[in-house]
Amino acid sequence: MKNNGYDAWLRYDKVKDDGLASQYREWTAEIVASEAAVEGPVASAIKELQLALPRLIGQTPKLVEEKAASKRFLAIGTLNSFSYVEEAVQGPIAALNDDEGYLLKTITAADCSYLVVTGKTERAVLYGVFHLLRLMAQGESIQSLQLAEQPKYRLRMINHWDNMDGSIERGYAGRSIFYRNNELLVDSPRIVDYARLMASIGINGIAINNVNVHRAETFLITDKLLPQVAQFAAIFRSYGIKLFLSVNYAATIELGEVDTADPLDPRVQEWWKQKAEQIYSVIPDFGGFVVKADSENRPGPFTYNRDHADGANMLGEALKPYGGLVLWRCFVYDCHQDWRDRSTDRARAAYDHFKPLDGRFLDNVILQIKNGPMDFQVREPVSPLFGAMPNTNAVMEFQITQEYTGQQRHVCFLIPQWKEVLEFDTKVKGDGSTVKEIAAGSIHPYAHSGITAVTNVGDDDNWTGHHLAQANLYGYGRLLWNPELSSEQIAEEWVRITFPDSDAVQQLLVKFLLESWSIYESYTSPLGVGWMVTPHYHYGPDIDGYEYSKWGTYHFADHKGIGVNRTVASGTGYTSQYEPEHAARYESLETCPDELLLFFHHVPYTHVLHSGKTVIQHIYDTHFAGVERVEYWIERWKELAGEVDEQRFAHISGRLQEQLENSKEWRDIVNTYFFRKSGIADEKGRTIY
């Protein structure tokens, strides 16, 4: 067994419990699968079983097409594919009406028993098989199963910010798995393994290139590179995943084919229509385009005095005949702001730009909205745009790659953060209008909806740099399938199938994961103020790094206080973008939650929080405490020497040490900055420089 992390959560470690192992052996000695020979998700499912079962239980399954010889066996296929399946499906099962829902059911018949994995589509069956394997990897009995599941979200996407030169924007785990030196790595065996990992957590769409589309990537939609893109698409297809591409809004110009990118110019419209036809001729199930336009110096419809609806619909029209989608990012703001101007508020930008366009977008256009109004900070309020456009499809965009959350050198398990966002009740249609339900299309009847995220993988052996960062990727997929899973459940599940079967290891790693977001927040950015990081790199403290910049990201700290006044009463008025209940809560110092206080208010350092502490003492206390918690982690981790394979033990030890050293820098720099600025001493007299 490799311990370099390459197998991630598909390790399929040998089942240690003899009773369970023999149970699994009985049920899986023979597999009936009529669709196994075909190239497709069922074939992939069978391959996965053939790879997993020898590892789990030391037994290679025998594959039969119609009828098993054994008394117990596994039967796998789509609905109506053969009689075992038909027998298993009795009465209405909601999950089986869903394209992706599956049923795992043990049937005891007169002469034999069999375990059926079925669903409406091949990929549903594949998901079912991964579920079954997950049960085994966790040591669950499969003796009498009756499990029907379907995903909460229709679109469960991954965005890659990979560039064709092999670099990854905001990548912290090596180079791209897709590209090297402007070539596509079509022969890389990693791609299949990557598709397996993604399918195993239910991902059904992947955009394989950076939303910042530079010159080389503009050619992905041309004759030159489309054949190779199609090879990637074929691999993903066999795992039930649609391939998407990020496109350059000015591709017409960049490729020298039309001298404008004006969405209302008939030549531009025609060009994209032909482009869509060309793409679909080689990738018939192509997912569609992801577009970053008029954002951070990318071209877009604004250049031609058109709005985003004009821009997005033009692409939507082109893709419509083929069922393709346009994912139009709402990360649009003035990135040439004057820091002197306190009235302009970047947090307002997405809502101000897009809300007035509600209803103007085509049915196959989806707005892609970041979870917060700024940019994936460790703490932000939920974007007020989400749910605010009842007549416009939307997906929520999370960030799995830890750009502002420790760059995969610090542990920061993000599921709790995402769950907070999903559970946020926007109130847009009264109580219960949670982000979770909006993204599911249950509040507004969206034609398309779901969740997407920027991924954290690269070509590091273990995919994610930090072994524990794999948990974010795993958890992302699991959460999209079932947002009712708790952070703890997800953490436990991931640890169980990824790490050795040791209670001590599992308990400690779950503890690390669950505490990690709060710890990272505690020694970095206090009370929702955000930023305070080294410009461009976004790693390491630089309190004034963005303070006098053009990026709209300020804390306004002076000798008296800190924070951004976003109230209606005296600030930028951003609070008014929320429904009245939230608007009022954020507007008032009395009700604004502590953790977002400095996002919404500029207050004196002596302001007393709901916690009873002053702002300045909160800063000092959390920064000291954060480091202490990392120190405590390291002590606890050391106790596990010998319980975890050496390779991963050493890797995690090294990263924890790095996290400790870095957290001390954060602590001392943040504390010193505010002590020097405020002149207020730490109540506890600890060392500040």
Add this chain to the structure above:
Amino acid sequence: MKNNGYDAWLRYDKVKDDGLASQYREWTAEIVASEAAVEGPVASAIKELQLALPRLIGQTPKLVEEKAASKRFLAIGTLNSFSYVEEAVQGPIAALNDDEGYLLKTITAADCSYLVVTGKTERAVLYGVFHLLRLMAQGESIQSLQLAEQPKYRLRMINHWDNMDGSIERGYAGRSIFYRNNELLVDSPRIVDYARLMASIGINGIAINNVNVHRAETFLITDKLLPQVAQFAAIFRSYGIKLFLSVNYAATIELGEVDTADPLDPRVQEWWKQKAEQIYSVIPDFGGFVVKADSENRPGPFTYNRDHADGANMLGEALKPYGGLVLWRCFVYDCHQDWRDRSTDRARAAYDHFKPLDGRFLDNVILQIKNGPMDFQVREPVSPLFGAMPNTNAVMEFQITQEYTGQQRHVCFLIPQWKEVLEFDTKVKGDGSTVKEIAAGSIHPYAHSGITAVTNVGDDDNWTGHHLAQANLYGYGRLLWNPELSSEQIAEEWVRITFPDSDAVQQLLVKFLLESWSIYESYTSPLGVGWMVTPHYHYGPDIDGYEYSKWGTYHFADHKGIGVNRTVASGTGYTSQYEPEHAARYESLETCPDELLLFFHHVPYTHVLHSGKTVIQHIYDTHFAGVERVEYWIERWKELAGEVDEQRFAHISGRLQEQLENSKEWRDIVNTYFFRKSGIADEKGRTIY
């Protein structure tokens, strides 16, 4: 005439005064030069005359070897080369005992008159010819000359920080003129023109590669690249310039030839001896090595528990048989300092490291000491190391490239800064122990001494990015020849030979140059505190950019005050590195000069300067004033439209506009930072954010 600046100060614009032009024509119609045919500096001088005279006066000189036919002519040659020269040299002329001194003398004989340019060596003659041409370019009469000059400094060097990939560390004028894609540009016609420019200002040594010697450049001293280096050396040789190379102290290891770089290891010593033999076999007049060792992560003798004398002497031994020199940089400090530690002081480092080694260095080893103790800031005290080692050769290192002084986008004429350094009376041997005299070897009897500097040229058309930055390069050479020249004289001379013959243009440009250092200082870093720039780039304000870094460059600003306490009484004790008179002056708040106050003392913002202003009001006032002065400049420059060729007028207009915009950023960010931190309002109520 090209107006892109390529000709720099060797423009040789047509002489407008008809009387002068005909005078010049008379004296230069015929040139007697016995050494003109040989390849060497005299031949180069003749070539220069042949290029310059047609431009200046529309007449190509006739070259004869022995005897002129005309009644007036020019006679050029080394001492004793022919009879005209011998006749000109009557009695003892000090300059002619110097290898580089020259005589320009008009002789009136019975049947003819002639103007002699002579000197002991060919390069002395070349310098004399450049002097003559400079006189003509300035419109001076040459009717009755008697001018004998010799340079103040023996070593008059230029350091290039050019890398073989074509980049230039701290270069602001394009790419390298020597390298591209790891190849040497031996066929580039620029090299000859560059040698002409350098010879015209008396430069006699050039190190052609970066002191940070990376892998590719390590090969410059190997078979692979030495033949091409020799081609560069040949070009420079014909202009009287010796070629130097920066070497990798760990070349033995990097080239895989010896597994150590320990200077006391006989294999290492032998390797360098053979290396020297090899180099001198192809470049017989090779100048020597420039070495940055044990500095900013470069390898050095410390790795082997040897000291800098061990390290430098090992190289010195190798070069000694050939007369080669080792220029050993003293820019050695802890670049992994803990910002929390206020007792360590980077300013102390060079003195602390090197002073104890006085007397231990070989005769052909020269310490290369930066002008200040930090790193080429807009304002620093003079390095206390200079003059402190009576038994160790030293050169002063200046920085022509405007790393911390506006990066050739802002005008910053550095001659006044360098003159302040040169005029600084160290008192090491009582009154009159100026840096100027120490560098000349007049205070301590150095075997070798002089001045070197990091240059500001690249492959931009005009060599230096900003046209006006040429004045720094020109002035550097002129100052090294004759440090008694005033900044104003140098500025006037440069403007006269570089810009149109218009009083308005010349007066304004001289004014710009002379004011520029003070203006740049006024809107950037106050009272000698330094730094406060964007890390790595060193351009643009970032007040805390280096405050919490490992670089030893702090201002320690808090809500009460700012500055670095370097006193003996309560600080780092740096002041004690100076002779008692200076030590006492810097130590005391009463006598420390305002412009260096924050370099030596941490004071409250309310501290009253000798100027009568508080520190905080000084910060506000200078920052507002600096921008106003740039605005005034722009108004004045506009008045010159039509007086300067369009190309240079537009270029300078553009740069001034950029300077204005950038100076506003400096002003507002610096003022806002200190206002927010101190809470003290501007007395004049101007806008601070």
